[in-house]
Amino acid sequence: MTDDLPRATLNPFRIPSGPLGRLAGWVMGRDDSPHREVLDLLAPKVEARSCEIGFGPGQLLQLLLARDADAQVCGVDPSPVMVAQARRRLQRLGAAERADLRLGVAGALPFPDRHADHVVAVNTAAMWPDLQAALADARRVLRPGGTVLIAWHSAHSPRRIQRTLAQPETWWDETTAALRQVFGKVERHELTYTTACTATAP
Numbered sequence: 666m667t668d669d670l671p672r673a674t675l676n677p678f679r680i681p682s683g684p685l686g687r688l689a690g691w692v693m694g695r696d697d698s699p700h701r702e703v704l705d706l707l708a709p710k711v712e713a714r715s716c717e718i719g720f721g722p723g724q725l726l727q728l729l730l731a732r733d734a735d736a737q738v739c740g741v742d743p744s745p746v747m748v749a750q751a752r753r754r755l756q757r758l759g760a761a762e763r764a765d766l767r768l769g770v771a772g773a774l775p776f777p778d779r780h781a782d783h784v785v786a787v788n789t790a791a792m793w794p795d796l797q798a799a800l801a802d803a804r805r806v807l808r809p810g811g812t813v814l815i816a817w818h819s820a821h822s823p824r825r826i827q828r829t830l831a832q833p834e835t836w837w838d839e840t841t842a843a844l845r846q847v848f849g850k851v852e853r854h855e856l857t858y859t860t861a862c863t864a865t866a867p
């Protein structure tokens with residue numbers, strides 16, 4: 666599996682590696698405001714298993730596990746640095762045994778069919794080489810009635826850095842179309858820090 670992972674790039678936030686990647690993870694890990702609003706929107710079921718793609722340093726995973734003592738999480742990230750940081754975060758929370766975090770990429774989730782109640786991705790989907798394939802794989806992993814949530818930095822965020830990182834409307838058009846093709850109905854949500862699309866697995 667690790668031989669198939671994408672290589673780190675010069676941007677340490679893309680696939681964090683080495684000392685700069687560790688620093689990028691530390692920077693990302695300091696702010697969980699986007700993840701708090703994403704969690705509110707996701708509104709996970711009690712005892713849900715949530716799968717996060719590209720979890721980075723693990724802020725959303727931490728919130729998911731802290732919110733419900735019976736929740737479980739699983740997920741993939743291609744960065745060994747991020748997998749290590751996220752695992753440490755969940756260990757500090759005392760919740761490591763409720764987490765199955767693996768090295769991996771969107772589109773090749775190493776989890777069985779109908780494994781999760783929710784699949785979520787925050788500030789990562791624009792980095793995936795094949796969004797359509799990634800969404801089809803997310804649907805495979807979702808139980809019927811489970812939800813997918815794709816969030817990315819909002820163009821209307823109060824934070825300048827997030828506005829700078831916002832995707833053009835054409836990307837949202839493509840993302841919405843890809844979601845619709847796999848899941849059917851799609852809803853778009855303008856949150857404070859992120860724009861998000863949600864859909865339900867038939």
Ligand SMILES: C[S@@+](CC[C@H](N)C(=O)[O-])C[C@H]1O[C@@H](n2cnc3c(N)ncnc32)[C@H](O)[C@@H]1O
Pocket residue numbers: 671678679680681693694718719720721722723724741742743744747769770771786787788789792793794
């Ligand atoms: C900007 S960080 C966001 C991390 C985290 N979701 C957050 O909100 O703080 C992007 C993350 O996506 C991961 N990533 C990059 N390419 C990916 C891919 N093809 N599949 C899954 N994750 C990927 C990176 O390793 C990195 O952890």
